[in-house]
Amino acid sequence: MTIYKSAAGAQLLRERYLDALRAWPVPHDEVRVPTPEGETFVLASGPAEAPPLVLLHGSGSNSAEWVPRIPSLAERFRVYAVDIIGEPGMSAETRPPLDSDRYARWLEAVLDHFGVAGAAFLTSSLGGWLALDFAIRRPGRVTALALRCPIGLGPMKKGFVVKAVLLALLGEKGRRKSVAGTIGAPETSPVVEHQLLVSANYRYRTGPFPVFGDAALGRLTMPVYAVAGAEDAMVDSATTKRRLEAAGAAVDLVPGTGHLIPGEADLEFLTRVASNGDFTA
Template sequence: MTIYKSEAGARLLRERYLEALKAWPHDELRIPTPEGETFVVAAGPAEASPLVLLHGSGSNSAEWAHRFPALIEHFRVYAVDIIGEPGLSAETRPPLTTDRYAGWLDAVLDHVGAARAAFLTSSFGGWLALDYATRRPERVAALALRCPIGLGPMKKGFVVKAVLLALLGERGRRRSVAGVLGEPESSPIVAQQLLVSANYRYRTGPFPVFGDAALSGLTMPVYAVAGAEDAMVDSATTKRRLEAAGATVDLVPGTGHYIPGAADLEFLTRAAANGDFTA
């Protein structure tokens, strides 16, 4: 089954994405992997330390457009369209309980010649980076996680509320998305997510939760930031479990699942300066 609700919807989301890509200078890579072709947006000095960006669910690398100017001053940036998401990569969705996503990221890093890389991630991208870091710690120089999932059960209340609000039609769906993101209903971010949800089939089923033994194997520097008012993720549990594994975690008061700001850049540049990127 395709990840899109219709071919017209798929075409609309691709056109919007391609239009967004025109707004910022970059190279475009189409990388063969065991899971199908993977689209990567690359920019920054070729000799700089590699930084991999992994967006959230229901998104693509345009999510990082506003971050590129600052990031490419310090890193060779590779924004990866996650497979099975509404970007330009293959629609493949391997089971999350397997090591196939790790093999996929191996192929991406091998293609760009990065023996090790740091990762900057959002939400589901954080789950993928944590999965990779627990399976391939030698290839991960540092982890900067924004509202990561997989560290505790997802909150159930937001699902019930979303279903009830959906009964109110477009207005209810807008309120639901705004509530999850912690953004005003008039936000363009809310509008984009509404467009995606109208045309794209999100992943279903629970995301596996990482055990303490897996988290104890995170030998690289780890920084995470999460919204204290996240309606979808238990941020207090995220903070407690990551700090127990040696990470630094900031909870942002009055903030939901969408986190503005860029405190993670200081963490990443410090990790690079300390030699954590050395192979």
């Protein structure tokens, strides 16, 4: 089954993405990488000799999510913004089983294509789950993790699903309220408008994401920093903080903030790690 609700919806989201790519704020290469899971679309920006940094976006999104941050990131790093497979970007629609090593083999193929032995990862939500899975399975390929509202650490809150279903019964107004509450943004926000468009045309992944056990988190040997919203409607951020700190990570909870995290606190972490020589190409 296609990940889109209709061919017209797929075309609409693709056109929106192409518009965003035309606004990519720095010189870049658009690369289509062959992988075991199908073609993967990657935008490469920044000096070729700079430390490598892989960007993994959130669910229902694509690399356009990073447009506001690319100028500051590309000053310091060779940035590889990867469209996650099975998401509404320009990569293959493949969705391997989450309890397999196929996502790890997919990311490994992407790094191999660019000749990157090890890279730091900057991620959002779903991208954090994928980066953690990769770091646990391939610790030698990950030099640092910067995680924004990661999933797979604390339990997903059941209440937000029930609330979303009830609000959906109220039509457009209810759906807008649901999306705004889920991501923690005003109902009139452009982010909410975009997510409403996506949800009208795209089939989100269903089923819970596997939660990483303590033994698995113990295999994270690289520097790890995470930031999460204290008022996240989807994820138990307090548990995320507790479990990551037990594994040696540094974690900030942002008060009064939901799943959409403002600011660039992770940039300071990544720059510090790079300046200490803890990650290289």
